[in-house]
Amino acid sequence: MKKFIVTHIKAISLTKQKIHDDIIHYLENKESIPAFEQYVKDREEYIKNIWINVWLNTASNEVPGKEKRAFLRDRGFVTKDAERKLINQVFRNEIRNYQPFEAAEWLNKTYGRHSEKWQACYEKARADYFVRQEAQRLQREAHAINDRIETEVEKIVSQHEMNFYLRFRHFMASRLQEDLKTKTRFYPVDTEALETQLIEAGAFDPADYQTAADFFSELTGEIEQVWRWEFEYEVYGAVYEQLAADYLLDVTLQLIFDNLSEQIKHDYKEVNGEVLTADTLMDQLDHLFSDMQWDFLAEFENEELADLLPIASLPFDEEVHGGLYEQAKAAREQRKAQELAEIERKKAEEKKLIEGVFGQAYSPPVGRNVRCILHIGETNTGKTHQALERMKQAKSGLYLAPLRLLALEVYEKLNTEGIPCSLKTGEEEKTSPGARHASCTVEMFHEKDFYEVIVIDEAQMIADKDRGFSWYKAITGAQAAEIHIIASKNMKPMLIQLLGDSEYELIEYNRDLPLQVEQTPFQLSDTKKGDALVCFSRKEVLETASRLKRNRFSVSMIYGSMPPETRKKQMQQFIEGKTSVIVATDAIGMGLNLPIRRIVFLKNEKFDGTRRRLLTSQEVKQIAGRAGRKGLYPIGKVAFTSDIQKMTFLLEKEDQPVTTFAIAPTSAVFERFQRYSRDLGLFFELWEKFESPQGTKKSSLSQERELYELIRGSEIEARLSMLDLYGFLHLPFSTKELGMTKQWLVTMKAIINGTDLPEPHVKTGTLEELELSYKAIGLHLLFLYRLGRQTEALYWERLRETISEGVHKQLQAEETSIKKKCKRCGKKLPSNYRYQICDACYAARRDNKYRRNKKY
Template identity: 55%
Template structure:
């Protein structure tokens, strides 16, 4: 017999049951005996529909999919690969008229000519109706009574809370004494991590706890459960005592209240429930009030001094004596609390004075009144940097401060090629040139004691950067020079005027001679032409796009953030010399790189900023798009987008909001003043967190420094260095998100602390990623060498880093030539035009797993 045939009689029985229930409900509402005809007329729609509803639903739910498909196949339907919902819909339509049951006929057969039974059914239905009404009336009266009793209970317990609390306090005190003497302490684990086994950690000691609440945080060793969320965890003493107080209160309170309840409550209860209002029955009515009272008493207990409760446990309960002890304890607690608050207030005041001493004057701008400032303000690619450098070249001595090592390297090469001896100084390298009085440097290497005739500070809008901005602030406000040239975008202009107030300022504003023109058609890769720079926002996308272009006949240069500067320089030279005709780059192209670009193409309009994927900002769009249209080569700079042209065009045209705040970070003077008060760098991080920066400033987060500090806190490394030196090592500019580099940093710090030779960085050369990481590892090693003054050793590692940079260049070429788009899950080759990073098989496996998990979760919820 098929499942459908089994379902049919069950559906009939269910229909008959529903019809009888409906008939009884109909009769209940009638004041006189209705006729069978009356019922059939009034309930015709229900009678006609009830069978089909029950039949279709029961068959759909109970008949397996395989049988449904078999039936449909026999009817001529093709079901292979058809969605489950469609199968069900077709199945319901087919069985609608296959097997029928006439509900009206069954009713007529059941009741026609049976007047006596009909009248008896009516009487029974009406009797049930009246009984239900009486029960509803009684339930309402009982509910109202319970509400009034609960109100009285709450008032009475509030008025007598202290008296009731004395009993619970003595009970809890004796229990705490017992637990303190007989139980073991457990080493701390997170309360809900049952996978961590508890480890005994000795006996409880009174000196470890001030209040009972401190003790309540310990683990009992038992398991607690939260039935609302179906979770289990290790029980704390707080939960243990809350339950214990509840059990105690649930007996004590009803017994205490039973003798105090007004007589009218007792009489009304007996009338409504036909029994006496004894303590047991009373608890059933006021259980929620008992729960609330137990919670309040447990909170009160948590605030008591543990020592008071342990002493109380030794005394037998005598109400008057315990009342006197409680009042004394409460008064003493209030006195000690007032003292603690006064001490806390004194500490806050002292901390405020210390904070003022440490940070108070550190971030008030102070510029040299004899310094002449020349501001070069304008759009990208307008010759600002060129003009400032010309002034520096003419000076007897000069310093160029760059946002990137690559730009410092570029200016170093440029000046030496033009016959102006120039040294290079970054955190990772020093290239002194004999007789040079000019230096090209990264902005972090600025020292305010070094005098130069002319200082050039590039990309001044970076002053707003939350992590690096303070380096620009320091260079701008502490520049030791005859003349300082500051280069920035329009949105930094007012900020600079504010910072340099009271000094001589010469302003030069620049606008583009080569206009930008946005193409109104969405860009496709096949439209790539000579002179294009295609922008995307990940290294993988750069390699993927370059590979596609190279296969279609284009010669390609690549630029992305983690690329070594020397490799990036070679890629740029290839494009500048015409060896390559197209550039594929990330937004690393947007800062200081002047290339003969005809058109900037945004292949993406969103980027991942380390936290989330977001739309590009107006400043980012302008900074990148501004690289299009090199003056003297093109009459117009083209800008194209692969999508969202209107919105991106609006961002390109939008007037930037002026920079309102600049970033601040710890200074040597701040650390010196901090050292007058504390010797712990951990305390410094806490104070920095609480320090409110002056209006118009924002603090550097110091998140990476703090994470590194956690690795060496409390170790010999921390003791070995002065706070300023230690912070200097924490502040080294390296990729602290790379696990291998963090490990190298820690091993090097341990070696310095132990007085050992620095460990060599790990060098791997298997592929592009290995070589790039090795380049960074050598860079970190060089940061340590230069900081420790080991310049001779640094020469070897600089040469090795140059070799690895060449290998990166070669790997890059091989990577693009052999690039394959692969599924990130299984590694299977994907089509070049694949829209998604995983193959169809992995997607379906993931989807099936997700549906399975949803079904499992649904079963658990049921």
Template identity: 55%
Template sequence: MKQMELTYRNAIENTKNKILDDINNYLGSQEKLPAFEDYLADRTNYIHQLWLNIWLNKSTNSISRHEKKKFLQEKGFETENVDRKLINQLFRTEMRSYKPFDALDWIHKKWNSGEFDWEHKYTEARADFLQKQEEMQLQASIHKFQEKLIDHIDEMIEKNEKAIFLYARHFIGSQISKDIKIGTKYLQKDTFALERQLQSLGKFQANTFKLAAEFFDELTGDIHRTFHSGRRYFEYETYFDRYIGQLAEFLDKFLLELGNKIIASVSEITISQSFAQSIMQEILSDTSEDLAILYLEQLRDEYLSDLLNVAEKPFSLEKHAEIYENDLEDRKRKREEELAELKRKKEEEKRLITEIFGQEYEPSVNQNIHFTLHIGETNTGKTHRALEKMKASSSGLYLAPLRLLALEVFDKLNEEGTLCSLKTGEEERVVAGATHISCTVEMFHEKESFDCIVIDEAQMITDKDRGFSWYKAITKANANEVHIIGSRNVKDILLELLGEANVEMIEYHRDVPLEVEKREFKFNRVDKGDALICFSRKKVLETASRLENAGHKVSMIYGSMPPETRKKQVQRFNNGETAMIVSTDAIGMGLNLPIRRVVFLENEKFDGQRRRLLTSQEVKQIAGRAGRKGIYNTGKVAFVSNIKKMWDLLISEDEPIQTFSVAPTNVVFERFQKYYRDLGTFFDLWEKFESPKGTKKASLLEEKELYEKIRGTKIEAKIGIMDLYGFLHLPFSKKEPELIGQWEQTMFAIVEGEDLPEPRMKNRNLEDLELTYKAIGLHLLFLYRLDQRTEAIYWERLREQISDKVHDRLRTDVKNMAKKCRRCGRNLPWEHQFQICDQCHERKYRRNYFI
């Protein structure tokens, strides 16, 4: 218990010192020497309480919890698994009676031993007390003097405010004039980037600055110390920073001359002139900096030419007051003119936006067309019935949401004897004598006419980037009859768009019911005819590898898979070569497969911005693929978790689509080119354009990002706006840096009249092959756009070979895949829920905890 004994001795010494201090304070406050007994009579209660307070505080705060528990255990208390607060409470109670120190007895012994020279102690204490009282009175007088001086200085500044400002204005004008002549303009504007050397742009040109603020924000080339959020930093200095110090120093001297006259009038105590002046200088120093910042903020809004003009004229208060008034009037007039011009430009811009975009997005449907709406859930025969109508027509056009579906319909129609060509942007297969075309919806052209047009997956009209293609096809279709296929939630908006047109509605309902399994899915219950759904390529490959290694034969589908490969994977499943299929939500759109059960391996997906719960429509679209009519009597749906929540999403009523997307059209560009010749202005106007109620603008984010890479180059100068936008709008993966680089190189080759650069060919692994496939696809987009169809044939064949290699690699590589920790690469069990191993997670947790 050494700790307790040490604390006890410290408490005693502390108590003794406090009593001695109390004696000094008591004696000092008495005008006459009091008797020792008088002190004891007045302070006994205080002395008794003093020891107890000191001892309890020190013992509670200074003695460790271990020592406290040990002491209590010796006293017979139970301390194991006892709350810390209760331990402290018990210990404090015990300390009240632990070895009480008799402070009064100690004082009496001191007195009786003659250690107290009571009279001498009184003399010293009284002298100290009187000196402190005198110092306090002096401080109070000085404080009163300071308050009065501050009032007089404020009054002085207020009285001379105009004159002080005019002096400051002339001073800053002179400094600017000098700095513009001798200063250097620098390119770097990031004031904290001290590691990057400033790049000189030569001398300043006064006529390049309109307002003083523009020059204030220029860098001087020096480094200074500043404060941000309570922390000290070094940064590059601006002229505004420099002028604060220079103007504050100038105002210090100026105000001191005025201030010397008021010291005598406020001094009501005996104080030296030098001390009074030092007080005033300290007050003026703070005031000068505040005024400097205030005046510079005012001067920021002045025209730089006015300040340079002031600097050329010798200072005269009367003359400069007149100049300032004239400058104020002139600035007011100019500002009014500028505001009027700005208002005129805004009105003109508003008029142009209305004229350019105008009524382009108001539905205008041909009243002579017969529209048939095929509305219902997935897997109900909507597309089949619409295609049968198109096959029976003299000419037809099928508009698909995906290249794979366009390819599927192309093959289906030709196999069934209806000659059909294919057109997807990346490829064109012209069949001799064909009167029908299968294409992606983006390839629709309103000037082409057909007997029958089929528009598939119309609910995509709400897609923020692609939705306008459906809007354009629906509202500008040129045919005798148009069949529109969509989910239930698109019905209302389609009827609104078609207005008074001749519309026939056919609603579809599932003949094969869906049944949700009541128990959570486990991999040991996987079965033939299952479609296992997850939401990333990585997860698809890992799941397929797990199943293959367990002895199952598996097909795979994911978004970046080449359509030809996807088609072969689907065929293997349809033909019974594989027992099950692992897919992303790509399976939910248009693919008809003999699926017995859809299994959701995940209830959430990453939508490009955040990970979120699946929507009701997404669950229905995917789950609806279960129970192929004519094969199964019931479609099964299973979930790995939260079955009740997912069931509610599946059976909930569809929320009607309220808005659809709009995007630029050829007509819009034709109108725009009457006024401007650059896409930068077009994107600015598009941003300001407010689309009609019930619509939302396509973001054009990818197009704008691509445009910034070639803005101001030969590409923009040599290619017309509509053609350039067409190249920006090419449908390729704009998240792949290599493809972005290929696009840029190809664009430069076009304007230079050179051969198009060939895409890079890689085949080290599956990812390389898929990227090579995309690169060839981008190359084909350019070839078809430039009408180089002969060369395109070679690249289509080469791409087909790459697709075959992807298919082969999938069959051979998937078995060798393993689920690995993304941090350390260690193999993980298939059932491991997370992307990192437990060890990496623990290390990360420990690091974050101790930070």
């Protein structure tokens, strides 16, 4: 309890001090000494309460918790496991009456019985009061004189600012002329490596610089510290900043001081007891000089060397230099006005050009004499089947598919049923004798072809930012007696809007088989026959399939980059019961009707090319809708590995209507653009600036622009028409594969040079090599068909089928997971390894970075 006792003594001392301070405050502004009794009467409440307030606060803050608990235990309280807040509260209550200090009694003993102490206290309070008042008066006078000085300086600067700037300008121009004549120009080999020695580039040529700011970006050859441990090459801008500051302090400050009135200098001395100097003025008005420095420097940087260098050798004369400055400034402002006018003129021309090229190109056509049948409904409800049945009955028909696989499926189905049908997908063309029906990917649609029935599948894809315009063209440009459009429910309002005044019939479909969400989180060990496990990358598909195979499951696989022929074989094995489980990416949600008992979402997120995000409601429905099969599985089951409640909400949520569709350049747009220019680079710039009409969103044309940058200004661009060049840029392949981009570029050079097209690089070892070979042949076929070399394409189609069979066989193997390798050295890594490079390569990279830093 030692601290408790010490604190009590301290509280008594503090109480006495506070009462003494209160007496001083009470007495200091009294003209005559009041009676002690009057003070006690006036401050009775304060005196009564001061002890308890000081004691409680001091004890609460300074007595340790251990002593507080001991104090309470001595008084019969149980403190074990009690919260600190409760201990403090009880402690304060218990110490209220502990040995109270009688403040009134002490006060009376100290001052009430000793009038001479009361008198002395009064005299000290008054003396201190007068001293403080005098100090405050002097401070007010000092502030007042400082305000007067600042006001007068501002007035001087306002009156003489032009003179000050002209002198500054003359000084800086003289220094600029000297540096241009005497200094050496430098440039670094590597601007990011300071240890690299600068290379001398000879003398400066004033003609290389239009303004002073242009010269300020040149290197001085020195290294400048910019922030603690950060250094960079010094530029003349930093040197001239310091020159400007020094000049203002040495010259302009003295000019301002000389212009100050003698009265204000006298008054300053009277108030402060010392003479006002230029240095004192600087300390007081630093902010004004700082503003002046940056204003003057900014104006100087904008001046042209052609105006500055001639004045460097002229003696300073305010009238002469002022006239030259005004002439230069007027000429500069005139040029600036002309430049702005030219910019505005070009903007107006550009706006007119954009309107002329794009105009109303993306408004739905009017007055089409067609009849449309809209098949609207959920996934797996027979929409496509009904539309195809009608197409098969027609004398001629066209099926437009979202995927090459679906186009191939319809092509084979019609030919099997005795209806001759051709196939066109960009990578392949197959013509059946006497065929009046065709199955194509939607990108192959041509507005001028007429069919009795056209079927457009998965029309909700119109909202896709890259491919959507192909559906827009088909929906608004198809020429047929009947157009069957198949879409999800959320596409209904948009479709009706796009059809305008065309006649249409609406057929809505609902699922006969209900979907049932399992309420227990799925684990891989729960896998059963008929399950379709969905993840969102090829790697996850292969690794999941490998794990299932090790558990004695027979597995089919589906992912986006899989060859369509392989995908078909994988599906057929599942349909025929040769495999019991299917593992797939979200590609399973697009038009694939399989006998699936249960859809299992192994992940609830996907990477969409930009970021990893939660699945949308439409994506969940599209995939989950594949569960269930009439006559086999009367209920479609859906399972999730986590967040079941959230994912069920997305599955049951009503879809937001599609309100926008994607647009892309049309042949008509290119034809209009070529009346103005044949520069494809300008076309891309205008497309970027073109404001997409309401209800539409522009295709990014990212692949086209990426490929264009590879051949911009080359012979390839010069030798091809703009339409032909864009056609090659628009070939549907993935530029994310470096090898594919190289193949595209080499093939383009061969086309221009009139040499044989380079054969695609084919390797048949690993699964990855087979799939890359398939893609390479696919790109080669795109070129062949675009160049009209159908006969030559037959060989490569057969080879591609062989590659596809190799992929299928690899997938049938026991081990299908990707062999993970270090990106730098190629060393094999464990399948569950977190990083892209091995530990040794990481350590080597870290050591190299450390050595570079240490060298510096």
